[in-house]
Amino acid sequence: MAQISVNIETRPEGRIAWVTLENAAKANCLTSALVAEMETVFRDLANDDALRLAVLTGAGERSFIAGANLQELRHFDEAAARTYITSLTRANKAIRDLPVPVLARVNGACMGAGLEVAVSCDIRIASDNARFAMPEVLFDLPSVVEANLLPRLIGWGRTSWFLYRGDAIDAATALDWGLVERCVPAAELDDAVAETVDLMMANGPVGMRQQKKLMRDWERMSVDDGIHAGIDSLAKAFRNGNPGQRMSKFLDS
Numbered sequence: 666m667a668q669i670s671v672n673i674e675t676r677p678e679g680r681i682a683w684v685t686l687e688n689a690a691k692a693n694c695l696t697s698a699l700v701a702e703m704e705t706v707f708r709d710l711a712n713d714d715a716l717r718l719a720v721l722t723g724a725g726e727r728s729f730i731a732g733a734n735l736q737e738l739r740h741f742d743e744a745a746a747r748t749y750i751t752s753l754t755r756a757n758k759a760i761r762d763l764p765v766p767v768l769a770r771v772n773g774a775c776m777g778a779g780l781e782v783a784v785s786c787d788i789r790i791a792s793d794n795a796r797f798a799m800p801e802v803l804f805d806l807p808s809v810v811e812a813n814l815l816p817r818l819i820g821w822g823r824t825s826w827f828l829y830r831g832d833a834i835d836a837a838t839a840l841d842w843g844l845v846e847r848c849v850p851a852a853e854l855d856d857a858v859a860e861t862v863d864l865m866m867a868n869g870p871v872g873m874r875q876q877k878k879l880m881r882d883w884e885r886m887s888v889d890d891g892i893h894a895g896i897d898s899l900a901k902a903f904r905n906g907n908p909g910q911r912m913s914k915f916l917d918s
Contacts, residue, residue: 667691669702671710678866679717682710689725694734695778700752703782707759717873718865719763720858721786722770723779726851729771729795730779735804753778754810757785761881764874766865770858771795771845776833781811784818787877789844790858791836792851797844798833817884819843871906875899 667688674681684706686693695703710716723729733749741749760767760782769786776798783789799808799815808828815824819842827834840848849857865873879898883891902908 667696667699669699669706671706676866679870680713680715681862681866682713682716682719684710684719684721685724686722686730687724689723689728691734692728692731692774693723693725693779694731695753695782696734696737697749697752700749700756700778704752704756704759707756707763711759711763716763716765717870718765718862719767720770720862721760721767721782722772726772728774728779729769730776730782731774732777732779732800750810753781757781757811760785764877766873766877768858768861768865770854771836772851772854776800777808784814784844785811787880788846788861790847790849790854790861791839791845792854793836793848794851795836795839795845795848796833797836797839798831799828800831800833802829802831815844869902869906869908869911872902872908875902875906 667686670685670687672683672685674683686695686699686703688694688696688699707719710719733753738746738749766787767785769783769789771783771789771791773792773794774796775783775791776796777800780797780799799812801808812828815827819827823842834842834844836845836848839845847857847861875898879895882894886894
């Protein structure tokens with residue numbers, strides 16, 4: 666049965682949510698039910714004040730998320746298509762709105778709706794067998810919703826190449842383009858994810874949450890407004906966190 670599993674790991678520093686799409690038999694493709702469940706999962710996680718980090722992946726070794734469920738989509742009319750894509754962007758917004766960073770463990774095919782989910786995460790670590798595509802034009806459709814994040818990640822030219830051709834790029838190209846932040850052999854993916862998780866968990870919890878909020882604010886602000894927002898964010902971190910204590914520990918080590 667297709668579902669999303671959530672495993673909460675508790676460490677002295679706080680909690681990590683390991684979120685897995687369990688639809689490996691169908692390449693973790695996103696049914697309407699899975700999309701709705703993903704939104705609920707991340708909205709619920711946002712209420713956990715002890716949460717420090719979330720890791721999102723797909724079950725199995727072949728696919729992160731290979732896209733939308735075409736068996737379902739091929740029967741859509743205009744109204745059903747609007748309902749599905751609106752639900753998908755709500756789920757992606759729930760990922761982007763999570764107050765802590767979300768790391769995508771990209772363990773294979775990452776296409777269409779799956780890539781829109783991946784770019785909604787803050788960091789992407791991919792196995793070298795991963796493949797990335799936005800194939801909507803093959804089906805006489807445009808790439809939409811969080812595909813609009815691609816130009817700020819890879820630039821307009823590469824976005825045009827990617828969206829107009831519709832074919833896949835490999836993980837090495839995705840790394841070169843800046844679509845993913847790290848690419849490792851498949852056998853080393855878990856170690857690479859663990860290394861990043863450990864580093865991020867060692868950081869200050871208030872600073873990390875303030876950074877996530879500030880980076881989302883920067884997306885809609887002018888440079889000047891973003892600078893002023895940063896001043897407020899730093900002041901709030903001194904008010905609500907323990908930067909002085911952490912600085913003293915660093916200086917005394």
